[in-house]
Amino acid sequence: MSKEMKFKEIIAQYCEVSAKDMKNALRFREDLGFSSLDFMSFLGELEDEFDVELEQEKATSIHTVGEALELLNELEMAG
Amino acid sequence: MRNIRDIWDKAVYDFRDITALRWLEKKNIHEKSYGELDHIIRNVRTLLEKENFRGSHIALIGASSTEWLEGYLGIVTGTNIAVPLDAGLPDDELIELLNRSDSEALFLGASRANLYKKVYENCPKIKRIWMLTENEFSNFSEAEFDVPGAMEYEIATIIYTSGTTGKSKGVMLTQQNLSDNVRAVEYDAKPGCVTLSVLPIHHAYCLVMDYLKTLSLGATICINDSFMHMVRNMSIFKPEVMLMVPLMIETIYKKIAAAEADAFLRVGVNKDDGSSEVGISKAESSTEESSLMIKKALAAKVFGGNLRIIFTGGAHLDPFYIEKFAEYGVDILEGYGMSECSPVITTNTVSNHKPGSIGRPVDNVELAFENGEILVRGTSVMKGYYKMPAETEDALKDGWLHTGDKGYLDEDGYLFINGRVKNLIIMSNGENVSPEEIENKLSLNPLISEVIVTGENNGLTARIYPETELVDKKGLSPEELREEIQRFIDEYNSGQPTYRHITAIVIRRTPFIRNSTGKIKRQDALKENPAA
Numbered sequence: 001m002s003k004e005m006k007f008k009e010i011i012a013q014y015c016e017v018s019a020k021d022m023k024n025a026l027r028f029r030e031d032l033g034f035s036s037l038d039f040m041s042f043l044g045e046l047e048d049e050f051d052v053e054l055e056q057e058k059a060t061s062i063h064t065v066g067e068a069l070e071l072l073n074e075l076e077m078a079g
Numbered sequence: 080m081r082n083i084r085d086i087w088d089k090a091v092y093d094f095r096d097i098t099a100l101r102w103l104e105k106k107n108i109h110e111k112s113y114g115e116l117d118h119i120i121r122n123v124r125t126l127l128e129k130e131n132f133r134g135s136h137i138a139l140i141g142a143s144s145t146e147w148l149e150g151y152l153g154i155v156t157g158t159n160i161a162v163p164l165d166a167g168l169p170d171d172e173l174i175e176l177l178n179r180s181d182s183e184a185l186f187l188g189a190s191r192a193n194l195y196k197k198v199y200e201n202c203p204k205i206k207r208i209w210m211l212t213e214n215e216f217s218n219f220s221e222a223e224f225d226v227p228g229a230m231e232y233e234i235a236t237i238i239y240t241s242g243t244t245g246k247s248k249g250v251m252l253t254q255q256n257l258s259d260n261v262r263a264v265e266y267d268a269k270p271g272c273v274t275l276s277v278l279p280i281h282h283a284y285c286l287v288m289d290y291l292k293t294l295s296l297g298a299t300i301c302i303n304d305s306f307m308h309m310v311r312n313m314s315i316f317k318p319e320v321m322l323m324v325p326l327m328i329e330t331i332y333k334k335i336a337a338a339e340a341d342a343f344l345r346v347g348v349n350k351d352d353g354s355s356e357v358g359i360s361k362a363e364s365s366t367e368e369s370s371l372m373i374k375k376a377l378a379a380k381v382f383g384g385n386l387r388i389i390f391t392g393g394a395h396l397d398p399f400y401i402e403k404f405a406e407y408g409v410d411i412l413e414g415y416g417m418s419e420c421s422p423v424i425t426t427n428t429v430s431n432h433k434p435g436s437i438g439r440p441v442d443n444v445e446l447a448f449e450n451g452e453i454l455v456r457g458t459s460v461m462k463g464y465y466k467m468p469a470e471t472e473d474a475l476k477d478g479w480l481h482t483g484d485k486g487y488l489d490e491d492g493y494l495f496i497n498g499r500v501k502n503l504i505i506m507s508n509g510e511n512v513s514p515e516e517i518e519n520k521l522s523l524n525p526l527i528s529e530v531i532v533t534g535e536n537n538g539l540t541a542r543i544y545p546e547t548e549l550v551d552k553k554g555l556s557p558e559e560l561r562e563e564i565q566r567f568i569d570e571y572n573s574g575q576p577t578y579r580h581i582t583a584i585v586i587r588r589t590p591f592i593r594n595s596t597g598k599i600k601r602q603d604a605l606k607e608n609p610a611a
Contacts, residue, residue: 013337014330029582035537036577037306037330037508044307056307060577 003050007069010045014038024066032065046072082254083235084156084228086261086295091117094270094297100145101273101316102302108315111145113297116152123153125222127184130207136181136237138162139211140173141188143280143302146211148290150186155235155254157226162237162249163281166191167576177202180237180249180465186211231255237465238283240418241503241511249465250283250418260421260459261291263441265428267388268320270297275318277303277327283422284392284509289322310334310381317383325396326507326537328389328411332400335381335407342373378407388429392416393509395496398434413437415494419480420444421459425494436493446488447479452500453486454479502601504534510578512539514601517579524567525549526560529591531604538582541568542604544590561586 001009008019015032028034034042043059046052046068052075062068095114102109127137137154139161141147154161162180164173166188177185177198184207185198198205209215229235235257237249266288268274274293278285293300301316303309310331313321323331378384389404392414401411414426415437424446427438440446444457460480463471474481483501486494499505504512514532521530521541529544543564550560564584572580589611591599 014333029538033536035326035330035507036580037326038333040306041310041330041334044305044309044311047307048311054307056305 026065027063081231081258082228087156090294098299119149120152121222122219124157124226126219128226133158135183136160136162137184138182139186140164140166141211146216158229160234165281169574174201229254238418241513251462252421256421256459259443263443264423267429268296268298272298273318274298274320275301275316283418313383317385319385320388322390324393324509328400374407394505394507401434419461433493439492451485453482453484540583541581542585544587
């Protein structure tokens with residue numbers, strides 16, 4: 001499974017949208033119905049799954065699926 | 080003596096060598112026994128005495144940590160008064176609360192070290208600031224003498240809670256208020272029972288139930304470093320008991336439901352060797368028994384394997400979750416409380432519980448009803464709001480606390496809630512939000528003529544009727560108006576803790592419907608005004 005698909009599958013756990021329909025422009029709260037705690041829990045899962053460390057402040061400024069993916073890519077490149 | 084000192088000294092005497100706290104530092108687990116914790120607490124207590132703090136208000140700003148607890152217990156097991164504040168509040172609000180609470184000293188968490196200078200500059204009563212760090216605490220000199228505990232009628236803690244008038248109120252809880260609540264709550268834990276604390280420590284529910292109560296029983300409390308890591312920490316610490324707000328239960332349920340669907344799918348997919356990733360063969364998977372095995376395996380994966388009880392309160396929980404978690408061997412026990420009652424009023428217990436209800440009153444509490452509103456009387460009811468006599472008079476009448484919640488007792492003595500008298504919005508994470516407080520801030524924008532904040536879909540919606548004259552004058556299209564208001568809301572959000580963020584905006588076409596005295600009818604805030 002590709003990294004992007006794995007990433008989207010994690011998101012899909014918290015909402016009604018499946019990983020294959022997960023468009024990058026979708027917003028976590030407004031479009032996917034994430035609660036603030038869903039989002040925090042999702043960030044924790046990203047850390048565990050992809051072995052990266054997120055700065056909470058930076059991560060919580062993310063609004064869309066695409067922005068989260070971009071941050072993950074940046075962290076992986078840096079790591 | 081009915082004070083916190085008595086509870087703590089007894090715990091240290093009975094459980095000296097048992098681990099009291101466990102926490103993570105860069106993935107390494109650290110721990111401290113009751114005896115080790117008491118050593119530092121005594122040092123804090125005598126330090127305060129040596130620096131002439133007696134009956135003084137001493138604030139704490141920081142996330143849960145060993146030092147926070149040592150600071151708190153050092154304050155309240157002596158003769159001083161703790162003022163725990165929300166470390167997530169903006170700087171100006173914290174400064175205002177430090178001044179309004181007449182705090183004379185401060186224990187400050189490293190994450191808010193930016194406040195150090197500002198507090199000295201803007202809070203004239205603050206004489207000392209200590210950082211909530213291991214380094215600072217290890218430098219406190221050894222206690223050469225001890226200080227007695229406070230009298231039961233003395234104030235132990237002032238907890239700030241959202242006020243309906245837009246100004247937070249300082250709930251004054253006495254030594255007896257808190258210690259009686261600790262004693263009255265039924266909590267099924269033996270010495271050494273492992274708990275994981277995930278709620279913010281400045282909240283009465285967390286402070287009393289997660290810390291004071293469990294310490295009185297000799298439990299081992301594990302500190303969750305961030306909600307981001309809660310699930311990971313559950314598998315590291317393997318707690319037996321946790322306190323959660325409903326929103327946390329909803330989030331965990333999503334995870335476990337997804338993992339369960341995945342597990343069943345995998346059982347069906349792995350045809351080659353007839354096994355699955357959860358250790359159950361395909362043949363077995365078709366039976367009821369194997370379904371239980373899958374759930375047990377998942378409970379071990381998500382909950383750590385030992386979790387048997389989740390206490391919850393602070394907001395409504397759909398009974399659906401109680402049923403679902405029971406399938407994983409976890410009892411969810413709902414309770415009801417408020418800071419003003421130290422905080423537990425009613426609770427379900429392992430032996431006495433009813434889904435949908437918030438339980439029976441604890442031993443030191445009496446309930447009554449006035450026009451459907453729940454009234455509470457008992458030894459855990461607060462002394463009053465700090466320096467707010469009018470608000471105290473409104474809330475406390477003849478010793479009865481007016482809760483602002485509506486409810487009823489069923490024939491078995493279980494309490495059910497069915498509405499609210501006041502306007503507070505109760506978020507699923509247990510935070511109480513005063514809509515007026517936010518509305519006052521938002522209405523400062525000249526483009527906003529009227530605004531009502533409502534709690535919807537786990538977030539806050541600002542329903543705005545714009546200042547039409549100004550909109551016309553500026554020649555703003557509906558899109559431009561929305562963009563301009565959104566920019567203002569974004570700016571407001573950036574200075575607020577997450578639970579106070581406005582997550583949706585509705586621009587109204589008509590002004591709000593008002594009652595005969597000219598007040599906006601909140602219950603009709605979602606309707607357009609047919610008369611306009």
